[in-house]
Structures are given as C-alpha cells and as structure tokens.
Amino acid sequence: MLNLNDEFPLVPGLRYLNHAAVAPWPKRASDAVRRFAEENISLGARNYPDWLKVEKRLRERLMRLLNASSTADIALVKNTSEALSFVAFGLDWRAGDQVVISDEEFPSNRIVWEALKPRGVEVVQVNLGGSDPEGALLAACGPRTRLMSISSVQFASGLRLDLPRLGAGCRDKDVLFCVDAIQQLGAQPLDVQACDCAFAMADGHKWMLGPESLGVFYCRSDLREQLALHEYGWHMLEHAGDYDRTEWQPARSARRFECGSPNMLGAMALEASLSLLEEVGMDQVAASIEQRVLQLQEGLQRIAGIQLHSPLNPARRAGILTFSWDGWDNQALFARLREQQVICAQRGKGIRLSPHFYTDPELIEQSLTVLSQLRQG
Structure with a gap:
C-alpha cells in the first residue's frame, strides 16, 4: 500500500x-538517481540498453499523461522555453501574421513570440479579467491570426482556462492552438486530443515532481514536418545509431526535435516521479x-x-x-x-x-x- x-x-x-515553482522529488525519484549514480561509479555505461528502457517508459508515461495518440508525438526537451522556441522559429511566418496570447503570460510564453517582430509577426495580448476569458481570446482571432498560445493555468493568478472550448474555437477559425501546460500537467488531467492541441509543452520540475532541465513537447503528427528544424545531430535522425550511414533524414517521430544525447539522469528521476502520479x-x-x-x-x-x-x-x-x-x-x-x-x-x-x-x-x-x-x- x-x-x-x-x-x-x-x-x-x-x-x-511552492509546487508551482520547483517541487520536491518523491523518494522513489531520489532512489532512482542514487541507483543510477552508483551504477555509473561501478559499471559505467555497461547497462545502457537498460537505461533506454527507462527512457522508453518515460515517453509512455508522458503519452498517457497527455493522452497523446502515440509516443511518436512526444519529444523530451530541456524545458518549456525550448519547446516554445521550436514552434515559434519552426513555423513559416508571413509578414502580418498574428499570434494571440494573454496579458498574464509568464515571460516564456511572451518573449518567444515578441522575438518574431523582425519577421513581421504581431503579438496580440488579450485581457483575461472579464467574465469570459475564452470568449475574449477567441474574439481576438481574426483573419491574420496564425496561432494562439496560452498557458492553461496562469502562473500568478492561477486562472485555469477551458482548453476544449479554446481548442474547438481555434479549429473553427483555422488557428493553431499551442498550450503552455506547465502549471497544469501533473496537477490536473490534460487531454491534448480532446483540446485539439497542435502543440503542448511543460517542464518536469513543478507539478510532475521531477528535476529541472527535462520537459515534454507534444507535437501533433500532421504538424511535425511543418516545423523547420534549427538543431541537428546524431540523435534526431531516423536511423540514429547507424553511424556509418551517409544518407540521412530527420526522424519521422517527435524525436526529430532531440538533436543530441539524452538527459538520462533526468529521465531516471522523472520516470520515477510520474510512476507515483500514475499510481495515485x-x-x-x-x-x-x-x-x-x-x-x-x-x-x-x-x-x-x-x-x-x-x-x-x-x-x-x-x-x-x-x-x-x-x-x-x-x-x-x-x-x-x-x-x-x-x-x-x-x-x-x-x-x-x-x-x-x-x-x-x-x-x-x-x-x-x-x-x-x-x-x-
């Protein structure tokens, strides 16, 4: 028990x-890191195939936590900001395009869009103080709106938005729906399919009870190849591990966003922490x-x-x-x-x-x- x-x-x-900032780890996460460290001291990477099994379980737990359709939709990233940057600098923007956000966003979900100003992208900030914040956000989406990026739970006020309503509204307006889920994932159920999410991201160190520097990026399968890549390396290839192959292509899965060696230490901790959330x-x-x-x-x-x-x-x-x-x-x-x-x-x-x-x-x-x-x- x-x-x-x-x-x-x-x-x-x-x-x-203070779990909305940085959460303590459960003991099982600490134990997993301790075992991993002791194994490194004595055996080095002899059991690397076993480490990959833990990473595989982590992707599966994140898939279930988000109700993604497949682990192919899941990328392991450094943090929320990195995942937001993959979206912001991956889409093919046109001058005059608009991004709709709220006026309460954490800087991560504001600065990344403001950084697109040299490309002619306009950021529209919507006040959430009224009785119908979802209505206000959707009303701000006009013919030039390309994407809405919103925190599912606002970091300062704690306001939780109706994601299914926003997702359906964005779909009807042909607007991509991007969700910064860092203040919800691990605290409340989240279903990216029911919410019509194009993209969703979160760090592991808050409500998921994991370490810093390891998070999740959900990218819907039909959108992966629409995001231009800006980071390249051995790990993001379709045939990663075939080091003699000279012809290459990015992975078809969301692993295409993981350019280099994985954060295996973080994976040990986060996989253990998520096992607790699943158990409860x-x-x-x-x-x-x-x-x-x-x-x-x-x-x-x-x-x-x-x-x-x-x-x-x-x-x-x-x-x-x-x-x-x-x-x-x-x-x-x-x-x-x-x-x-x-x-x-x-x-x-x-x-x-x-x-x-x-x-x-x-x-x-x-x-x-x-x-x-x-x-x-």
Whole structure:
C-alpha cells in the first residue's frame, strides 16, 4: 500500500507550498538517481540498453499523461522555453501574421513570440479579467491570426482556462492552438486530443515532481514536418545509431526535435516521479489538490484584511492560490513567511501558495496559524 510519508518525509518545521515553482522529488525519484549514480561509479555505461528502457517508459508515461495518440508525438526537451522556441522559429511566418496570447503570460510564453517582430509577426495580448476569458481570446482571432498560445493555468493568478472550448474555437477559425501546460500537467488531467492541441509543452520540475532541465513537447503528427528544424545531430535522425550511414533524414517521430544525447539522469528521476502520479491517478491527484486549495482559501478568508487574487470557482483553478494582505508589502510578507519556513513565492499581485496532492493538511493549518500570529504581532 502506498505510504505518502515514505515518499515525502516530513521535515520538522518546514511548510512547503511552492509546487508551482520547483517541487520536491518523491523518494522513489531520489532512489532512482542514487541507483543510477552508483551504477555509473561501478559499471559505467555497461547497462545502457537498460537505461533506454527507462527512457522508453518515460515517453509512455508522458503519452498517457497527455493522452497523446502515440509516443511518436512526444519529444523530451530541456524545458518549456525550448519547446516554445521550436514552434515559434519552426513555423513559416508571413509578414502580418498574428499570434494571440494573454496579458498574464509568464515571460516564456511572451518573449518567444515578441522575438518574431523582425519577421513581421504581431503579438496580440488579450485581457483575461472579464467574465469570459475564452470568449475574449477567441474574439481576438481574426483573419491574420496564425496561432494562439496560452498557458492553461496562469502562473500568478492561477486562472485555469477551458482548453476544449479554446481548442474547438481555434479549429473553427483555422488557428493553431499551442498550450503552455506547465502549471497544469501533473496537477490536473490534460487531454491534448480532446483540446485539439497542435502543440503542448511543460517542464518536469513543478507539478510532475521531477528535476529541472527535462520537459515534454507534444507535437501533433500532421504538424511535425511543418516545423523547420534549427538543431541537428546524431540523435534526431531516423536511423540514429547507424553511424556509418551517409544518407540521412530527420526522424519521422517527435524525436526529430532531440538533436543530441539524452538527459538520462533526468529521465531516471522523472520516470520515477510520474510512476507515483500514475499510481495515485490524476483524478485523485486533482481532487486532493482542490481539497488543499479550498482549505487554504477558507483559512485565508477568516483573516481580516486578506485579499484573494485567484478564482474561487474550483473549475477555474488548479493548484495556485494567490493573496495579498492590507497593510503588508508583498516582499516583506514573503520574507516573513520564509523566515517561518512557509515556502511560497511572490508572484503577480501577492503571495502565491501552491500545495500538491500529498501536502499534509496539518502543514496547511500550521501555515495559516503562522499568518494569524503575524497579524496578532
């Protein structure tokens, strides 16, 4: 039987509410990396074929997590920004083309599109503050719109968008739909087929509980050859491993975006972490996160002067709750909380809290007590 205290041992005094930034690893990920290191010390790469089996399982887990149609749709990339760059600098843009984004995007999903300005591409930023953010985004898509790129969950407010509606709207308007899923994948179920995603990407170090520098890039099969390649090497070839072959072509699968040697160390950790999410089940993960966010919400609402900046409707959020406090400077409040070992982040209009499914409810109560004591002080 799964014991989450074994996977995430409690550290006395530590209240970790920062999974929307960088998450702790489960013990099984640490064990996998330790075994990998010990094997390297004693055997080097003698068992490399076994390492490739782990990488294969990782692709299969990511395929299931995204509900992609095949592992051929999955590329292992360094991070979300790299995958976004594959799209931005792979498409054949024409002067006057437009990209629609929101006005709340993390820089990764803004700068990459603004960098296309020399090619004549215009970035249209849409305000999400109204009652119908999806309607506003789709209304901004005109005849010159080539692509919509949106974070499924906004990093500062925690607003979760209706991806199936956006995907269907983009399809009807003949607009490519690109999803930065870093704040959803591992926290909420995500179905790239049901959402009509052309592209989706996420890092492994947040809700997927993995290491930094290893993420996933989903590229729909009919679009892979439409993205011009800008990185080349032995690993992205259709016949990778046939080193004597002089004729070559890019892999037909999404491996075409993986130019060189894989991050095998990261693969060991992320594959183990995803095995935990699969064991628990994404529906249960999402339900547990919602319970903890609701616990935080209700506790914060009991403290006079606190303003919540995240949606209160569970259908509009994943794992993020952001608040500010009248009379407190956000930076000063963040520093005081950190002194009390409440690990959070300063984002947007306030302090961002982000528990995961395994977060002990008692730690949430302790964090709320810390805030109450700050008020009393």
